[in-house]
Amino acid sequence: MKRFYKDVTTAGTDLGWTISLDGRPIKTQGGQPQLVPTEELAEAMAEEWRGQGEDIDPAAFPFRDMADYAIDVVSRDTAPVIDKLLGYAETDTLCYRADPEEALYRRQQEVWEPIVTRFEQREGVSLHRISGILHRPQSGETTARLRTRLATLDPFTLTALEQTTSLAASLCIGLESIRNGAEGEKLWDAANLEEDWQAELWGIDAEAQQRRDKRKTDFLRAIAFARAATL
Numbered sequence: 182m183k184r185f186y187k188d189v190t191t192a193g194t195d196l197g198w199t200i201s202l203d204g205r206p207i208k209t210q211g212g213q214p215q216l217v218p219t220e221e222l223a224e225a226m227a228e229e230w231r232g233q234g235e236d237i238d239p240a241a242f243p244f245r246d247m248a249d250y251a252i253d254v255v256s257r258d259t260a261p262v263i264d265k266l267l268g269y270a271e272t273d274t275l276c277y278r279a280d281p282e283e284a285l286y287r288r289q290q291e292v293w294e295p296i297v298t299r300f301e302q303r304e305g306v307s308l309h310r311i312s313g314i315l316h317r318p319q320s321g322e323t324t325a326r327l328r329t330r331l332a333t334l335d336p337f338t339l340t341a342l343e344q345t346t347s348l349a350a351s352l353c354i355g356l357e358s359i360r361n362g363a364e365g366e367k368l369w370d371a372a373n374l375e376e377d378w379q380a381e382l383w384g385i386d387a388e389a390q391q392r393r394d395k396r397k398t399d400f401l402r403a404i405a406f407a408r409a410a411t412l
Contacts, residue, residue, distance in 0.1 A: 274375075
């Protein structure tokens with residue numbers, strides 16, 4: 182598609198911030214008014230439009246796509262997203278460890294245990310740690326507490342959390358990532374601890390590294406989206 186606009190502007194309203202092309206407010210891909218909660222997020226989305234060349238690249242609008250998903254999908258019904266996130270709590274990567282006699286276990290304890298412990302203290306829950314691959318469900322009390330916690334989040338934060346959690350395969354890392362001051366690079370490295378361990382033993386696969394780099398970009402972008410959307 183050829184670029185069809187010249188000016189990109191943002192404006193605040195009583196309901197939120199809008200982005201306009203040549204004075205016409207943008208709608209979501211689902212046809213709703215594209216209203217976002219903060220000026221920072223609106224400006225970030227406006228920059229995606231300003232950065233287009235003569236031809237529009239549909240893949241160059243990650244913030245717009247996340248915002249539209251928050252408005253068109255999540256805001257209509259948060260329950261499916263919350264259920265999906267609770268599924269990651271049931272199989273959280275950080276709770277599945279190697280056998281205690283293995284060297285990998287010691288690294289998992291060093292890197293993962295502080296994250297899980299902070300998560301438990303902050304959320305008032307207790308998570309089972311498992312050595313091996315056999316599934317052990319979390320307690321009903323833990324699930325109920327986490328459901329209540331997730332229900333307090335706005336659709337834009339839930340959108341970012343869904344991305345960081347699924348990319349890390351860990352609700353512990355996901356919720357840590359959207360906290361103010363979270364260190365995204367360190368959290369991504371923690372999520373990929375086992376992959377890094379295998380690379381140390383057997384070397385790095387170039388194609389796998391490319392896929393990981395793409396996931397990392399998406400992970401860090403989701404954190405940036407959550408911060409930009411925070412009032």
